[in-house]
Structure formats: structure tokens, C-alpha cells
Amino acid sequence: MASKRAASKRAAAKRVSVLGLGLMGRAIVEGMLASGHPRRALVGSTRTREGAARLARELGIAVSTDSGEVAAGADVVLFALKPPKTLEVARELGRAAALRPATLAVSIAAGVTTGQLEEALGGRVPVVRAMPNTPCSIRRGTTVLSAGARAGAAHLRTARALFEPLGRVVELEEKHMDTVTGLSASGPAFVYVILEALADGGVARGLPRQTALEMAAQMVYGAAAMVLETGRHPASLKDDVTTPAGCTIAGILALEDGKIRSVLSRAVEIAAVRAGELGGPR
Numbered sequence: 001m002a003s004k005r006a007a008s009k010r011a012a013a014k015r016v017s018v019l020g021l022g023l024m025g026r027a028i029v030e031g032m033l034a035s036g037h038p039r040r041a042l043v044g045s046t047r048t049r050e051g052a053a054r055l056a057r058e059l060g061i062a063v064s065t066d067s068g069e070v071a072a073g074a075d076v077v078l079f080a081l082k083p084p085k086t087l088e089v090a091r092e093l094g095r096a097a098a099l100r101p102a103t104l105a106v107s108i109a110a111g112v113t114t115g116q117l118e119e120a121l122g123g124r125v126p127v128v129r130a131m132p133n134t135p136c137s138i139r140r141g142t143t144v145l146s147a148g149a150r151a152g153a154a155h156l157r158t159a160r161a162l163f164e165p166l167g168r169v170v171e172l173e174e175k176h177m178d179t180v181t182g183l184s185a186s187g188p189a190f191v192y193v194i195l196e197a198l199a200d201g202g203v204a205r206g207l208p209r210q211t212a213l214e215m216a217a218q219m220v221y222g223a224a225a226m227v228l229e230t231g232r233h234p235a236s237l238k239d240d241v242t243t244p245a246g247c248t249i250a251g252i253l254a255l256e257d258g259k260i261r262s263v264l265s266r267a268v269e270i271a272a273v274r275a276g277e278l279g280g281p282r
């Protein structure tokens, strides 16, 4: 029965073309393959012939340097290129009318709006904008989806199926996408800085570096799971840990002296503003 279901899933699989197989494009392809997407229904593109040969070998899918060839005949074309490259390649595809009108275009480019991509593609195809993050590469990511003007519920379902193997998927209005980029896509880097600093504190007190780092990472992982799994507010969880006249409240006062709340909030805010500039003039 299960193998019958897997066979019908393989038969129904959409033909997906991934343009750009860098950090994110590759993570998405690997997630799709791990979730049972058939290799023959996946193709990719990259910039150089050497890269194409290497990626084809490593991923076991066809990889070309010709975006038009890769996009033709696809049910879904996923743009995993840098933002300026996304619009450049989309314009080339639009001029050549390379995408069938039924093809769904999905873009993960920071700062590139669905409107910009629709226009670049010649106004003929539906577009969904997606914002994943690097934990998608270990299937613990978050991806936010927004539908463009020509995309409907079925298109969002198709996009959701691409990203669900990589972690959580959330649908939001496009006006939130730059903020999501500053929080969810840039956020892992903010947390890495915090983790390094926490480990430094342990090292300053004599812990071996590796022990301190693993302890800090596991602690942040556990604390994040407490918020997600209990649904409790972080302030209430913090109150549980702070015994009157104890060590934790003493540490929290040091964080407050360093303006940790406004520093972190401003980091998200400024990253979101910068994200909005990456796709050029809107």
C-alpha cells in the first residue's frame, strides 16, 4: 500500500527546475530528494560547466548552464539566484517567453517583490515569493510564502510542498517579507554571534572551548524548544529561572546594562530595511 502511494506520488510529481544551486538552491534540492521527489522530475542550473558537472555528480540530477533550457517544460521554476541575478535571468526568460503560462515561478531572492518578478517574466506567469533560512539545509528551517497577484491557493500549495520537507512553512502577506528576511533569514547569523559570545563567557571562566560551545548551542536549542513547545511567553519562562537574589537575575541585569533588547530588535529592523534595498528600485 505504502509503495503504491510512493509510486503514485512519483507519477504525480511536478517537474521542478531550480535556477542556481548555491547554498539555498542545493539545500532545497536535497530536501526534495530526501522527501521522495523523483530525480528525473528535478533539474538544476548553475553558472559554469565545471560546476554543472560537479553538481550533477553530487546531486544525481541533470544540471545545465542554460537557464532557458532548464526552465522550458517545467511545472515550477525556482529562482535560487542572488537578487540582481534573479531579475536579470527572469528578464531573459521573459523576453524568450521560455516559461509556459501554466508554469509557477517561485523566488527566494531577498528584496525582489512578486511584482518585479512578474514584470520581468513578461506578466504571463504566476509568482510565489518564498523566504527560507539556512537551517533548511538540515531540515529545521522556516520558510515564509507570499502569493503574487496572479497566484492562487493551488500555487501556494505547490510552493508549500517544495519547502515543507525543509521545516516549518508559514504564509504571510508580502508586505511582511522584508521584515521576515531581517528576522528569520538573517537571524541565524545573529544567533551565531550570541552563541560565540556565550561560549566566550564559559571559556573566560575556564571551560574548554568546545565544551562551552556545545553547551551554549544545546542550551539555546532547548530554550527555543521551550518557547515553541510550551507556547508560554519568554518573559514568564525567564521568571521561572530567576530566583530572588540569585545568579540569573544578576546576569540579566548585566544584559540590560548592555541594552541587549534594543540591540537585538534594532538588528532585525536594520536588516529588514537593507533587505528591502536588495532588489533595486521598486
Ligand SMILES: NC(=O)c1ccc[n+]([C@@H]2O[C@H](COP(=O)([O-])OP(=O)(O)OC[C@H]3O[C@@H](n4cnc5c(N)ncnc54)[C@H](OP(=O)(O)O)[C@@H]3O)[C@@H](O)[C@H]2O)c1
Binding pocket: 019, 020, 021, 022, 023, 024, 025, 045, 046, 047, 048, 051, 067, 080, 081, 082, 083, 085, 086, 089, 108, 109, 110, 131, 132, 133, 134, 185
Ligand atoms: N543564504 C541565506 O541565508 C538565504 C536565506 C534566504 C534567502 N536567500 C536568498 O537565496 C538566494 C541565493 O542565496 P545563496 O545564499 O544560495 O547564494 P549562493 O550560494 O551564492 O548561490 C547562488 C548560486 O547561483 C549561481 N549562479 C550565478 N549566476 C547564475 C546563472 N546565470 N544561472 C544559474 N546559476 C547561477 C552561483 O554560481 P557561482 O557561485 O558559480 O557564481 C551560485 O551557485 C539569494 O537571492 C538570497 O537572497 C538566502
